[in-house]
Amino acid sequence: MAGEPEEFALPLSRAANERLHAMVPGGAHTYAKGDDQYPEGLAPVISHGRGAHVWDVDGNRYVEYGSGLRSVSLGHAHPRVTEAVRRELDRGGSFVRPSVVEIEAAERFLATVPTAEMVKFAKNGSDATTAAVRLARAATGRARVAICADHPFFSTDDWFIGTTPMADGVPPATAALTVRFPYGDLPATEELLTRYEGEIACLILEPATQTEPPPGYLTGLRALADRHGCLLVLDEMITGFRWSEAGAQSLYGVVPDLSTFGKALGNGFAVAALAGRRELMERGGLRHSGDRVFLLSTTHGAETHALAAATAVQTTYTEEGVTARLHALGDRLAAGVREAAASMDVADHVLVRGRASNLVFATLDEHGRPSQEYRTLFLRRLLAGGVLAPSFVVSAALDEADIDHTVEVVAQACAVYRKALDAGDPTPWMGGRAVRPVFRRRV
Missing domain, CATH: 3.40.640.10 (Type I PLP-dependent aspartate aminotransferase-like (Major domain))
Structure with missing residues (x-):
């Protein structure tokens, strides 16, 4: 897992992001994946993923939420899906x-x-x-x-x-x-x-x-x-x-x-x-x-492999009760995050919203207003604790240990959040510029 915030750095990811920006407008092929959505210098570039976990090029492993912008709901490299895809690859695409x-x-x-x-x-x-x-x-x-x-x-x-x-x-x-x-x-x-x-x-x-x-x-x-x-x-x-x-x-x-x-x-x-x-x-x-x-x-x-993947996904959902599992995992996560926020006296500032299968979080400042600065602080602490979470959207590959670890890291982040609220300024805990909204007129 990633180290403590004071030690946490992603030098190889940072270099990879520079290479991306030199060739790809915005440094990513999807704006929501841009490094402007993450704390400065802490936008991991992914090496690979399996199940509910991904690894960055620096060697850190993360529990991942919002997988593939909500597309990977069964988890990365799901065996039933990859088997269906492999079967078609040898038959022409x-x-x-x-x-x-x-x-x-x-x-x-x-x-x-x-x-x-x-x-x-x-x-x-x-x-x-x-x-x-x-x-x-x-x-x-x-x-x-x-x-x-x-x-x-x-x-x-x-x-x-x-x-x-x-x-x-x-x-x-x-x-x-x-x-x-x-x-x-x-x-x-x-x-x-x-x-x-x-x-x-x-x-x-x-x-x-x-x-x-x-x-x-x-x-x-x-x-x-x-x-x-x-x-x-x-x-x-x-x-x-x-x-x-x-x-x-x-x-x-x-x-x-x-x-x-x-x-x-x-x-x-x-x-x-x-x-x-x-x-x-x-x-x-x-x-x-x-x-x-x-x-x-x-x-x-x-393309045959993509349609085979879709068929396998639908079969898996209906045969394995995936939607019910997503709701159960989301319920457990939401309850844990809310309890962690309450225990650190930030329940009015770190909010979990949405259907259990599609959770997002809000970060509010000392006046109760949405804050990109406090979001930056929160994301930075999550990343340092091995949780990659632009949202809290779950995948079916998560298990209870992943949820428990996430809640523990959230509690640690909320403790820092409380310090920033008391100081009335999150800047010392942001590590650089604030994360930015995707839709904005100017860079």
Whole structure:
């Protein structure tokens, strides 16, 4: 495990980060993995992972949370998944015609998510959500898209990125076609639909995030969409499998027109899915008489090894009760962290939020305001204790010993947090500049 904070340094990771920045804009291929998200000089570069643990190039082992930005929910190198992938690697990965693996993957998906009637696979979630938006526009003949204002990310494409602080390069006219509605507020959403009557193609949102949907909210949203002639699109990139293997739509009893899945679907392998009603999905197919919609068409969208991984993931979830395990592990972790924070008298400042299978933490300053400075202090102590945790999102590979170790390290971090609160200044414990939000206008 990593050493004490005063001794803790990552010289090889630091050098590797410099090499990355010299060649890769931002030093990572995903902004959320950038070294600006970690304390200065303490952004580990990963050598390998197994189960719930990863090792950095400096030789430190960590208990890892938020694995692969929530994509590796079974744990790294899960044997059932890697076996399925290896089996396909020797049989070829991509052909000039569909593989039988595409049939098997589609059948498995539609059996797992029974609210969907057709499915099309892709390599990433952005392509899937953008295809949903394009299909909604085609089906309704409308240009505007309404996104949930309380959900942080939907796509790397212009229709969404134009609404963020990093909108440089997006034509203003494109960004103006996307409007926002608040989560959980049906009257406000109806007011938006009325204001843009006949203009909004779809409502797109995550079914839930850090709070459960208010009673009747999703069914009410379904009714609003029907009444105003727009589509309801559920982004299940995070909620799919973590809430239920059949999606949060199954858990909450709502049937969307379209939904998108990814992340946990491949346990780290690149696969996403657009699913929905047959009459809509077929607009991107060959068995209809209307204008054709260019739905999804990617060279690598049906790589056999990735689809085999998805099939193995879904089988594992259903046969081994993975979703229930994720909730049990999250419940244990949340209880432990809250107890540790209370024992150090920082329970009002270090908060655990969200569904047990998808926990995040908040770091508040002495005035109760969210603080990147206190987050920096907290992350630094976690890293030094061998816990890599940009969130507290669990994987099924964790065991009770991992949770207990994490809680012990959190308690140590909270003790330092208390000192910083008493001093009214976390700077002496930050070790350098504060971590930064992903979406910001300037570097």
